Amino acid sequence: MHIKILGPGCANCTRLEQVTREALDALGLEATVEKVTDDGEIAAYGIMRTPGLVVDEQVVVAGRVPTAAHVRELLASH
Amino acid sequence: MTAPAERPAPPSDGRSGGAPAAPRTTARRALRRWSIVAVVALAWWALYSVNKPWWDLVLGDWLGLDLDSRVGGAVHFFLYDTVKIALLLTGIIFLVTVLRSFMSVERTRRLLGGKREGVGNVAAAGLGVVTPFCSCSAVPAFIGFVSAGVPLGVTMSFLIASPLVNEVAIALLLGLFGFGPTALYVAAGLTIATVAGFIIGRLKMERYVESFVFETHLRGQAIDPALGLPWDDRLRMGVEEAGAILRRIWPYLLVGIGIGAFIHGWVPEDFFAEHAGADNPFGVLVAVGIGIPLYSNAAGVLPLLDALVAKGLPMGTLLAFMMAVVALSLPEMVLLRRVLKPRLIAVFIAITGASIIAVGYLFNAIL
Known part of the structure; x- marks a missing residue:
């Protein structure tokens, strides 16, 4: 599983990364977590309000920080 | 404060109440949710009403301070204003965030997609x-707007418009100056954003946008974060938003207050009326000149303005100063430099700044 956290490094992006790592740990999943900070890259995913969460090249969350439980659902159903 | 984080029973169904299963649990949960909201709203209102009498009592009666003296007045102003502004901010940011959760940048872009200039600017x-x-x-x-074909x-x-007419500014203006100045501010902000954007569009400055913006290809489906969120x-x-904003701005707030x-205690009563009154032709100019590079937000500036207006600073100068502070700032320009070339940034500052100055003079003349 390849996970990307999209965001220029604001507080919300850090929180999203934290929440995502928690969810991964809870599910016992192995994944590479990559931070994408380049504006062009972020915009290319169609994200206009950071942060964004991309799982295997698919945008699953945009513009808000979800709860860890919600991320767990998203990752488990992926 | 509130908000149990659990989600409604069927995780696949976004909207609560949509699922046929367990409608009673859903109803009970809704009842509980709105009871919590009602209790918190009542508590908020109670705190807000008791704020002034409380500090009158504590400082005046218990500590025996003379509230009309300089020190007493300043201490009272500081404590009373801190609590009042903190309450206003929490309440209005919460309300605005919940209402705005029905909108999204994605939806806005879709709405603007087919619009022509003029109507589009409005x-x-x-x-x-x-x-x-x-x-x-x-x-x-x-990048998302321009590469999707929304005109520059x-x-x-x-x-x-987005930073100029923001919820923090509206909350504080409403609380400190009442409905009239707030409505004026919002109307002026919308006009400035419409006109300045229209002029920039007319100047045909597309070549001063960094070329990678037009080369960005949107791949994948943009998802709309506003859709199907449960209450x-x-x-x-x-x-969370109210907490996050308060955590970020409290130093500005305390320094501002x-x-x-x-100023409340030590600056003479009609100091500004004398030196920067409505008849002083340079008042607005100086206010905007100071305001543009100043990086603060509405929260830091407004408590200051509250004291300034009491000392005779005219409303037009005050609103112009506030607009200059929130609409234009150095860090924002540094950010925009990644997509805009210096020439376009200069035009952006000049046109927006000139509109703000014009609005300031207009208000000073008619108010």
Whole structure:
């Protein structure tokens, strides 16, 4: 599983990364977590309000920080 | 404060109440949710009403301070204003965040997609006010708009309106100055955003946008974060946003109120009426000149203005100063430099600054 956290490094992006790592740990999943900070890259995913969460090249969350439980659902159903 | 973070029973179904299963649990949960909201709203209102009598009692009666003296007045101003502004901010940010959770930048872009200049500028300014947006996303939003075919001038109208007419400014203006000045401020902000964006569009400055913006190809499906969120999530977002903003701005707030308290106690009553009154032709100019490079936010500036207006600073000068502070700032320009070439940034500052100055003089003349 390849996970990307999209965001220029604001507080919300850090929180999203934290929440995502928690969810991964809870599910016992192995994944590479990559931070994408380049504006062009972020915009290319169609994200206009950071942060964004991309799982295997698919945008699953945009513009808000979800709860860890919600991320767990998203990752488990992926 | 509130907000249990659990989601409604069927996770696959976004909207609560949509599932046929367990409608009674859903109803009970809704009842509980709205009871909590009602109790918190009542508590908020109680605190807000008791604020002034409370400090009168504590400082005047218990500590025996003379509230009409300089020190007493300043201390009272500081404590009373801190609590009042903190309450106002929490309440209004929560409310606005919950309401805005029904809008999204994606939806705004879709709405602006087919619009022509003119109508598009008006729509963009209005949408800039209601769309949940933070200037930290200005760059990806700019790329997203322009590469999806929204005209440059229309995009600029959105980017100007969004910080200019923001919820923090509205909350504080409403609380400190009442409905009239707030309505004026909002109307002026919308006009400035519409006109400035329209002029930038007319100047045909597309070649001063960094070329990679036009080369960005949107891949994949943009998802709309506003769709299908359950009420629990919207309320939780409101609580989190209010907390996050307060955590970020409290130093500005305390410094602003502190300076305000000093002005309240020590600056002579008609100091500004004498030196920077409505008849002083340079008042607005100086206010905007100071305001543009100053990087603060509405929260830091407004308590200061509250004290200044009590000392005779005219409303037009005051609103112009506030607009200059929130609409234009050095860090935002540095951010926008990634997508705009210096020439376009200069034009952006000049046109927006000139509009703000014009509005300041207009208000001073008619108020």
